[in-house]
Amino acid sequence: MSEPILQIRGVTKRYGGLTANKDISFDVRPGEILSVIGPNGAGKSTLFKQIAGFVTPTSGEVLFKGSRISGIAPHKVARLGVVRTFQETTIFRSMTVRENVIVSHHLRSKASLWGFFLGSAQARSDEADFARSADDIIDFLGLQAIRNELASNLPQGHLRALGMAIGLATHPQVILLDEPFAGMNHDETMRMVGLVRRLRDERGVTVLLVEHDMPAVMKISDRIVCINFGEKIAEGSPAEIQANPRVIEAYLGSEDAAIGM
Amino acid sequence: MTPSRLLGVGAFLLGVFVLVPLLIVLTGRWDFYYTLTSVALLSVGAAGVWLTFYIGRINIGQGAYALVGGYVSAILVTQAGFSFWATLPMAGLFSAAVSVAIGLPILRLRGVYFAMVTLVLTEVARLTALALPVTNGAKGITSIPLPGELSIFGLTVIPDFASLGNPKLAFYLMAAVLMVLTYLVLWRIVNSRLGHLCRSLQQNEELSASIGVNTAMLRVLAYAISSFFGGLAGAMFVAISQSIYPSSFVVTDSVNFMLYCFLGGLGYVFGPMLGTLLLYFGWDLLSVAREYQLLIYSGAMIALMLVLPNGVLSLLEKKGGGK
Ligand SMILES: Nc1ncnc2c1ncn2[C@@H]1O[C@H](COP(=O)(O)OP(=O)(O)OP(=O)(O)O)[C@@H](O)[C@H]1O
Numbered sequence: 001m002s003e004p005i006l007q008i009r010g011v012t013k014r015y016g017g018l019t020a021n022k023d024i025s026f027d028v029r030p031g032e033i034l035s036v037i038g039p040n041g042a043g044k045s046t047l048f049k050q051i052a053g054f055v056t057p058t059s060g061e062v063l064f065k066g067s068r069i070s071g072i073a074p075h076k077v078a079r080l081g082v083v084r085t086f087q088e089t090t091i092f093r094s095m096t097v098r099e100n101v102i103v104s105h106h107l108r109s110k111a112s113l114w115g116f117f118l119g120s121a122q123a124r125s126d127e128a129d130f131a132r133s134a135d136d137i138i139d140f141l142g143l144q145a146i147r148n149e150l151a152s153n154l155p156q157g158h159l160r161a162l163g164m165a166i167g168l169a170t171h172p173q174v175i176l177l178d179e180p181f182a183g184m185n186h187d188e189t190m191r192m193v194g195l196v197r198r199l200r201d202e203r204g205v206t207v208l209l210v211e212h213d214m215p216a217v218m219k220i221s222d223r224i225v226c227i228n229f230g231e232k233i234a235e236g237s238p239a240e241i242q243a244n245p246r247v248i249e250a251y252l253g254s255e256d257a258a259i260g261m
Numbered sequence: 262m263t264p265s266r267l268l269g270v271g272a273f274l275l276g277v278f279v280l281v282p283l284l285i286v287l288t289g290r291w292d293f294y295y296t297l298t299s300v301a302l303l304s305v306g307a308a309g310v311w312l313t314f315y316i317g318r319i320n321i322g323q324g325a326y327a328l329v330g331g332y333v334s335a336i337l338v339t340q341a342g343f344s345f346w347a348t349l350p351m352a353g354l355f356s357a358a359v360s361v362a363i364g365l366p367i368l369r370l371r372g373v374y375f376a377m378v379t380l381v382l383t384e385v386a387r388l389t390a391l392a393l394p395v396t397n398g399a400k401g402i403t404s405i406p407l408p409g410e411l412s413i414f415g416l417t418v419i420p421d422f423a424s425l426g427n428p429k430l431a432f433y434l435m436a437a438v439l440m441v442l443t444y445l446v447l448w449r450i451v452n453s454r455l456g457h458l459c460r461s462l463q464q465n466e467e468l469s470a471s472i473g474v475n476t477a478m479l480r481v482l483a484y485a486i487s488s489f490f491g492g493l494a495g496a497m498f499v500a501i502s503q504s505i506y507p508s509s510f511v512v513t514d515s516v517n518f519m520l521y522c523f524l525g526g527l528g529y530v531f532g533p534m535l536g537t538l539l540l541y542f543g544w545d546l547l548s549v550a551r552e553y554q555l556l557i558y559s560g561a562m563i564a565l566m567l568v569l570p571n572g573v574l575s576l577l578e579k580k581g582g583g584k
């Protein structure tokens with residue numbers, strides 16, 4: 001088995017008296033699709049924020065290819081190749097879809113800020129590369145028809161796809177998708193499931209996702225980690241998770257949609 | 262550049278450098294030189310404020326940096342014997358350096374919190390100027406010599422202002438050149454990747470960080486450029502008035518810089534320039550209304566903001582014109 005690409009080691013996050021994450025540990029293998037599930041408020045987003053550098057763990061650490069990435073600035077984590085998309089539909093509202101994706105190529109620019117200001121040859125070739133790559137990503141996600149639409153005018157389903165396009169533009173090695181299927185109908189969800197698969201198969205991206213849509217999670221995941229009240233209660237294949245009594249209990253004990261198909 | 266844009270820029274330059282002086286000669290209204298010089302310099306300061314707006318921060322502290330720039334130039338000219346021309350970039354750079362030190366902690370604040378802190382800055386600058394020995398307290402620095410000759414390789418680029426028959430025209434031209442250069446830089450920033458990154462910051466800082474933008478650095482950079490413009494404007498004002506006092510730039514000036522941006526339009530690079538022209542001239546023209554001057558002025562401001570919340574330049578957009 002190959003070395004894990006991401007290691008979550010005893011991550012704990014306390015907000016005053018509330019423990020949002022308690023001693024969570026698991027590994028992510030390169031090229032796998034791993035889902036983190038759990039009832040509302042279980043601490044899934046908090047975990048993602050700590051992996052991407054937006055929140056510093058109270059204790060514990062996150063390793064990416066063996067070196068620590070927890071506690072460093074989010075733009076540096078992104079630069080290393082670990083990029084998070086947001087649970088809320090977070091996009092640049094007053095830019096068009098294409099502008100959103102182009103600007104998100106920032107990490108890949110070779111020219112300096114001076115170069116951009118003066119319009120150096122490198123800056124111009126960067127811009128041309130970004131535009132080309134943005135069009136690729138737009139085609140990949142099937143967003144051609146709304147390419148020049150202002151982001152603030154898009155419906156939920158398209159916003160999610162745009163959020164993913166923004167994440168892809170950074171050319172991540174690991175992408176953290178926080179509820180990528182929220183607000184989508186069944187057909188849209190199944191299309192996105194296919195896209196996430198292709199993301200891994202064609203682009204070699206390791207995918208971590210948080211999702212409440214259980215049928216989609218079961219369909220897409222190689223492995224699943226289940227969190228309840230901040231603690232990891234189970235880890236395993238979709239079949240193992242579905243049969244796990246602690247997981248079933250966690251879901252039955254909450255208002256959340258029941259697990260299963 | 263498209264031909265129509267080129268034409269627009271040409272017409273603008275022709276207006277500023279040829280038509281305005283011509284009209285003033287024909288009408289004999291020499292006092293307009295002073296007004297227009299002020300408009301040009303204030304719009305340089307406003308350009309900076311606009312850039313801070315562009316990264317999503319309300320900046321009501323430009324007066325502080327104008328004051329800092331003014332004092333740097335005045336002190337270097339009177340006490341260290343520098344040529345004014347050398348002190349001009351130094352004033353800008355000093356203001357920028359001060360703004361980096363101040364910006365690092367305060368740029369983390371957003372919205373009204375940042376605005377309040379910047380509002381206080383102008384007052385802090387005034388009190389500092391009152392207290393420091395080098396600024397000469399309330400007496401200020403007076404009798405500052407006019408800008409001397411600027412020559413490069415023995416070639417006179419700008420003649421000694423004291424030897425000129427018409428320094429008013431010279432000051433106007435100098436301010437207009439500075440304004441044109443400032444807006445050229447601003448236009449370039451906004452239309453390069455730097456500007457796109459600033460926009461991403463304005464719209465969503467968290468997302469900007471997650472696509473790898475060093476948001477803290479970019480904020481400080483934009484603020485430093487903004488303050489650089491403020492420092493330049495301040496130094497030029499001091500050269501013209503040949504004096505500076507702690508009250509040369511006060512909170513009202515800081516607020517005005519912000520209003521110029523609002524009125525002209527936050528979405529348009531040339532918004533602050535137009536806003537400055539309209540507001541400054543409007544105020545001047547309204548002086549015929551005497552005691553009702555402020556009332557009419559404020560009323561007109563409120564009406565304009567209600568009718569054109571995106572600034573005067575948004576009129577262009579309705580007709581289908583570009584930026
Ligand atoms: N900044 C914060 N300050 C205080 N408490 C917080 C903060 N962020 C999260 N929490 C708390 O931590 C707990 C876990 O929140 P988190 O957002 O990680 O849950 P989640 O599993 O993503 O839930 P959901 O499925 O609803 O998105 C919640 O009780 C939440 O109120």
Ligand SMILES: [Mg+2]
Nearest residue numbers: 044045046087
């Ligand atoms: Mg969440």
